[in-house]
Amino acid sequence: MRIIPLGGLGDVGRNMAVVDFDGRLLVIDCGVLFPEESQPGVDLILPDFDYLKDRLDDIAAIVLTHGHEDHIGAVPYLLRLKPDIPLVGSQLTLAFVEAKLKEHRITPHTLAVKEGDTESFGPFDCEFVAVNHSIPDALAVYVSTEAGSLLHTGDFKMDQLPLDGRITDLRAFARLGEKGVDLFMTDSTNAEVPGFTTSEREIGPVIDGIFGRATQKIVVASFSSHVHRVQQVLDAAAKHDRRVAFVGRSMVRNMKIAQEMGYLNVPPNVLIDAKRIGDLPDDRVVLMCTGSQGEHMAALGRIANRDHQISVGEGDVVILASSLIPGNENAVFRVVNSLMALGAEVVHQGNARVHVSGHASAGELLYCYNIIRPKNVMPIHGEVRHLIANGKVAESSGVPSENVVLAHDGSVVDLRDGVAKVVGEIPNGYVYVDGSSVGEVSETDLKDRRILSDEGFISVFAVVNSETGMLIAGPEIHARGVAEDDAVFEKVKPEIVKALEKAVAEHTGRKDTYQLQQVMRRVVGRHVSRLRRRPMIIPVVVEA
Amino acid sequence: MRIIPLGGLGDVGRNMAVVDFDGRLLVIDCGVLFPEESQPGVDLILPDFDYLKDRLDDIAAIVLTHGHEDHIGAVPYLLRLKPDIPLVGSQLTLAFVEAKLKEHRITPHTLAVKEGDTESFGPFDCEFVAVNHSIPDALAVYVSTEAGSLLHTGDFKMDQLPLDGRITDLRAFARLGEKGVDLFMTDSTNAEVPGFTTSEREIGPVIDGIFGRATQKIVVASFSSHVHRVQQVLDAAAKHDRRVAFVGRSMVRNMKIAQEMGYLNVPPNVLIDAKRIGDLPDDRVVLMCTGSQGEHMAALGRIANRDHQISVGEGDVVILASSLIPGNENAVFRVVNSLMALGAEVVHQGNARVHVSGHASAGELLYCYNIIRPKNVMPIHGEVRHLIANGKVAESSGVPSENVVLAHDGSVVDLRDGVAKVVGEIPNGYVYVDGSSVGEVSETDLKDRRILSDEGFISVFAVVNSETGMLIAGPEIHARGVAEDDAVFEKVKPEIVKALEKAVAEHTGRKDTYQLQQVMRRVVGRHVSRLRRRPMIIPVVVEA
Known part of the structure; x- marks a missing residue:
């Protein structure tokens, strides 16, 4: 075997x-x-x-x-x-x-x-x-x-x-x-x-305590598959006479499945459609949403960015009832800071036992x-x-x-x-x-992306005569993500022209565009390396 | 005031x-x-x-x-x-x-x-x-x-x-x-x-304990300004008859300053130049180095990547005597995993009190x-x-x-x-x-870099007749960091040619390169958006 x-x-x-x-x-x-x-x-x-x-x-x-x-x-x-x-x-x-x-x-x-x-x-x-x-x-x-x-x-x-x-x-x-x-x-x-890992059951009283003292809106974020965590939120809501709306596509979908199959026991009259929460006073509302890892496109991230129909402010409580997956710290605390700057109290793993x-x-x-x-x-x-x-x-x-x-x-x-x-x-x-x-993105593509990300790129275009190799038009230089303004590149153009002319003169009769491209690459590369930069350089020579 | x-x-x-x-x-x-x-x-x-x-x-x-x-x-x-x-x-x-x-x-x-x-x-x-x-x-x-x-x-x-x-x-x-x-x-x-924050003093016995049971090389990584942490390492080394080499430019420089000014008390005969550690058996050596935050260019990162004259292996102990600054988790644990895969034992904040x-x-x-x-x-x-x-x-x-x-x-x-x-x-x-x-990198540059990082770029280059606007050469397409192979872009070339011809026919007598560039951008943009991509598109039209 x-x-x-x-x-x-x-x-x-x-x-x-x-x-x-x-x-x-x-x-x-x-x-x-x-x-x-x-x-x-x-x-x-x-x-x-x-x-x-x-x-x-x-x-x-x-x-x-x-x-x-x-x-x-x-x-x-x-x-x-x-x-x-x-x-x-x-x-x-x-x-x-x-x-x-x-x-x-x-x-x-x-x-x-x-x-x-x-x-x-x-x-x-x-x-x-x-x-x-x-x-x-x-x-x-x-x-x-x-x-x-x-x-x-x-x-x-x-x-x-x-x-x-x-x-x-x-x-x-x-x-x-x-x-x-x-x-x-x-x-x-x-x-x-x-x-030993703490029992899920110990979270219930903590959530219950928060619900007990909350005077306005409560927002809970967790994983959309964590049926038991959601169960505890539903139970606390029922106890404190609040209604729960599921927010976020995967939360809505998964909880529908879990409810239909009997894994989630919804207390009577607790669920409400997210569209209808405006009908209720804030102290009757719980929003159970996705985005606990700081994903900026998920519900909580959009609420924090004020890019969601649901708003939070002074007096509201947000609970991140989930783990903080290593690597997501910056994203999660960006959301936490934004919510706190809006006036909300934020309860998370770091300050209360709201996750096991x-x-x-x-x-x-x-x-x-x-x-x-x-x-x-x-x-x-x-x-x-x-x-x-x-x-x-x-x-x-x-x-x-x-x-x-x-x-x-x-x-x-x-x-x-x-x-x-x-x-x-x-x-x-x-x-x-x-x-x-x-499977089409290769390690080379990722390396390219990392270079582009750190250094940007410079593309250099030139048009040469297909017979003589002499420059007809260009060079045109385009740079993006490079920390220099365009004036810097204007200065390199005459150098490129001179280098191309020299290369053509040295190889009379030959029209090797690859070689001319390398000439342009070297001139630009030398220029930017003096500025301590190593952007991606794309030289293109076209014959006309 | x-x-x-x-x-x-x-x-x-x-x-x-x-x-x-x-x-x-x-x-x-x-x-x-x-x-x-x-x-x-x-x-x-x-x-x-x-x-x-x-x-x-x-x-x-x-x-x-x-x-x-x-x-x-x-x-x-x-x-x-x-x-x-x-x-x-x-x-x-x-x-x-x-x-x-x-x-x-x-x-x-x-x-x-x-x-x-x-x-x-x-x-x-x-x-x-x-x-x-x-x-x-x-x-x-x-x-x-x-x-x-x-x-x-x-x-x-x-x-x-x-x-x-x-x-x-x-x-x-x-x-x-x-x-x-x-x-x-x-x-x-x-x-x-x-x-209350724990006293620095409580780290000493932990380090001492690790030194006591170590049978081979010891590597300690910390911040190069943490004089007291280094002091405790020097003291433990003296006690256990080991010699300490400082590794990493900032560590060497700062500890020289601290020693000269009397902030670091170096026990007699404890320090040794890093070049000379080869003269000692492994159980007499401590390397005090930088790189505790997983920086891949710092000493510890290079040791973990086997890109340093100092090597670690089976039986060696590495101590990360430092905090784990939020956001660095992935980098730090990448180094920890590499060191462990080489056979080293790694002691860090997560498994021992080696930092306050x-x-x-x-x-x-x-x-x-x-x-x-x-x-x-x-x-x-x-x-x-x-x-x-x-x-x-x-x-x-x-x-x-x-x-x-x-x-x-x-x-x-x-x-x-x-x-x-x-x-x-x-x-x-x-x-x-x-x-x-x-101050030259702007938020726009960073946005460009993020797009380049996620999606790469496509540059499209065409040469047109300066009188008629008709295509003379190109289009040439270059893509980097885009998850498609070049064949995909070959297919779009005839579409670009057609669109350019149409644009020129519609604007007889005009030679608006900006407009022609936008035509190329639209054709390529439509093409890649069908593949669910949004790379940066750089269209360049040159007149010749």
């Missing part, structure tokens, strides 16, 4: 693993990664499907552990290659992925499963186990073949008093451990955090290792530091260090005679989605 | 205030702000000196509270306008600013002061008060004129057991409070943090308010959220809310009959330093 992580080992995102046995493949999760500032203009980053492209017919199924973007977001791009690969997941997970596929005009073949179910896909016998996470209906999956078994947790934590009563099923983990888990693949996101993590801390991972007693462990879902920390937790529970597999995206891990080992690796790169293009 | 904050109210950085009385000006601090990702290519951001430009002769002095970049970094740019404005500060502060001015080839007029000193600059009677901060020799300044008095803390905290024994002088604060403080301008950076803040928390601010009992308070040094939090702390100590002045950069604050009020504002913008240019 061969396991190849195609994403999620080295980054928080684009989680995906392939199990390869007896000529068939089982895919576990297929998510996206969100770009950093060093990847400008990129919308999404996908796993590299190259390993699958020639073997699409071998894929027995795609198992989805839960409905977060970093686990389901790349499904449409994989199904574009072959739309009839079966999608397997819990009811809510499938509902979220189907809504997404609808936008891509794909109707998938799905199989809904729930905890306790067993299903076989080709040579893969799967059993599904309930796990608790920051979205309802998450599943771990136990996969066994003739060559061995693995348990993949997906993302999970072990809230012992979850709002929906659906705990991570340690009895099942114990039973599977007795049966034998050759390879335990487990969520590393919080492995560096000692102790969705991932198991080191203490919880220890419970898992001790209950399951896996033969081999492969930390998944995290940056290098998280994977290493998780490996250390495993070792502290007694897993021999040689049985801790520290792999990365593209590692080829073989499970043979009960021992898991990295035996090689396949090429694995980021696949960038930019607008309608998938 | 008029006070105008020119920076530091709304951002963490470019701290600067001007006191204006009786036709003379006193400048307090003159620092830089470091750019965010939304300001690509910018090296530094300066305060806007416009208010001073016509009144340079009125400036009685520039008082510098301490030697951090965000308080002294813009001094060279102000002294360029008039090099003989007196610089007033403590011995170490002046040494740091003089080293910086030397690079700009400016020899300043300086006046060294120490705690307890009083000096008059024009109508401004100043008294200097010792404060404790994350750099030695920091001062607060009390300024009194016939019209009233202010106390400006600079950056400070109230470590009660500082390493150098130099505490924030609350006895002086008390005495000045008795005398009367009409306006208290105080550091807001940590006003949101409840309680340099700023007073809310509990300390309360002490100040209660001891000083100021008539008016103006929170300085912080984002809006910090300023508001500081104002709330002041109010909780009994300062009436109408005496809390929430100002921003460029606010004009008048102190009249014991009451401070915002009475107006002056234009105040960011002044960008980019390479050798100061």
Whole structure:
């Protein structure tokens, strides 16, 4: 049995693993990664499907552990290659992925499963186990073949008093451990955090307290998939006689799904359409919106910029009931500062317990290792530091260090005679989605964009006689994003003319436009480097 | 008496205030702000000196509270306008600013002061008060004129057991409070943090513990101005029989200054030149370097990228003994992950107490308010959220809310009959330093850079007959940073030709190159917008 992580080992995102046995493949999760500032203009980053492209017919199924973007977001791009690969997941997970596929005009073949179910896909016998996470209906999956078994947790934590009563099923983990888990693949996101993740339940009283003292409008921002967080807001609103409007496309869509499927229990007469909040006094209103990561196009960002029909001001309370994803600090605090400058009070993770993590801390991972007693462990879902920390937790529970597999995206891990080992690796790169293009933005394009971003560009055009090579018109110089005014470039024109003339004189009879372009590039390059700049220089010579 | 904050109210950085009385000006601090990702290519951001430009002769002095970049970094740019404005500060502060001015080839007029000193600059009677901060020799300044008095803390905290024994002088604060403080301008950076900032002294045992168990090389990264942090590293090295090499230009330079002036006590035989560490076994070596914020060109970043003569590997320990400045998370953790992937153990703020803040928390601010009992308070040094939090702390100590002045950069604050009020504002913008240019990068340039960064550009070049307007050569299309390959643009060329011909036919006899350029822009724009792209389009028509 061969396991190849195609994403999620080295980054928080684009989680995906392939199990390869007896000529068939089982895919576990297929998510996206969100770009950093060093990847400008990129919308999404996908796993590299190259390993699958020639073997699409071998894929027995795609198992989805839960409905977060970093686990389901790349499904449409994989199904574009072959739309009839079966999608397997819990009811809510499938509902979220189907809504997404609808936008891509794909109707998938799905199989809904729930905890306790067993299903076989080709040579893969799967059993599904309930796990608790920051979205309802998450599943771990136990996969066994003739060559061995693995348990993949997906993302999970072990809230012992979850709002929906659906705990991570340690009895099942114990039973599977007795049966034998050759390879335990487990969520590393919080492995560096000692102790235990606080229960979602502890947020309720904090939100309740804020609602109790608020005298005007309340705005709550969170992730649009965090059904339990929204549930607590609805409950607090009902208690304090306020009505809640969902704001933001994904919030409206997801909560509709969650409500219809019974994951969100809406108290009577609490929901109201956002268009109708003007009919109510401010102290009866709660706006439940997107934008908790400071996204300037999402609802909260637009409210902060006064670019939304909903306004906030003196006396209003805004609650960011969400994590602050590393890297988003500047964006989030820009929104916080803008809201505070408008007079609103802003409650966030930094000044009140309005968020708990969705991932198991080191203490919880220890419970898992001790209950399951896996033969081999492969930390998944995290940056290098998280994977290493998780490996250390495993070792502290007694897993021999040689049985801790520290792999990365593209590692080829073989499970043979009960021992898991990295035996090689396949090429694995980021696949960038930019607008309608998938995989067309290259690392070179990104490097170009970074240069353009830091230094701008200068284009130089000249027209030469196709017979003689002599300059007919130009040079024209256009600069954008360069920190010099146009007068600076006027001065370089005579230098270019002289250099072109010299080059033509030296190569009588030849009309090498490439060479003339390089001459122009050198003159401009020399000129700007004296100003300590290195913009992109685009010299164009046209013959006429 | 008029006070105008020119920076530091709304951002963490470019701290600067001007006191204006009786036709003379006193400048307090003159620092830089470091750019965010939304300001690509910018090296530094300066305060806007416009208010001073016509009144340079009125400036009685520039008082510098301490030697951090965000308080002294813009001094060279102000002294360029008039090099003989007196610089007033403590011995170490002046040494740091003089080293910086030397690079700009400016020899300043300086006046060294120490705690307890009083000096008059024009109508401004100043008294200097010792404060404790994350750099030695920091001062607060009390300024009194016939019209009233202010106390400006600079950056400070109230470590009660500082390493150098130099505490924030609350006895002086008390005495000045008795005398009367009409306006208290105080550091807001940590006003949101409840309680008290931990003593620098508590870091020593943690570092000592790490040194005690390390069996190979130790690398410590911190700020190059953090003399006390470096002191603790030197002490731990001496105790554990290791030798320390300073790595990184600013670290070497600053520690030389600090050592020569007696702020850094180097134990005998501890220092070694970085070039000589190869002579020692790994377990005798400590490298004290820059790069704690993930800067890829600084020492630690280059070590992590294996682009430095110093290498780290399995068994080495790297300590990030510094804060993680918000916004730098991605860069810092990229370095952490790289170091861990090389096999090093990485100790940082997130997993051990190897850093404490340099700023007073809310509990300390309360002490100040209660001891000083100021008539008016103006929170300085912080984002809006910090300023508001500081104002709330002041109010909780009994300062009436109408005496809390929430100002921003460029606010004009008048102190009249014991009451401070915002009475107006002056234009105040960011002044960008980019390479050798100061103030030439505009917001438009940054917008251009952001577009180029996200979308790239397409330039379209055509040569037309100057008589007839008919196309002679081209169109040539060049695209960079656009996520489409060149074939896409080949398809648009015939469309451009057709559109140009049509335009010329419609305007017989006219040869309006601007118009023809707009025709080309529209054709290309329509083409790329179908691909959901909005690159910058640069159409150029040249007549020949």
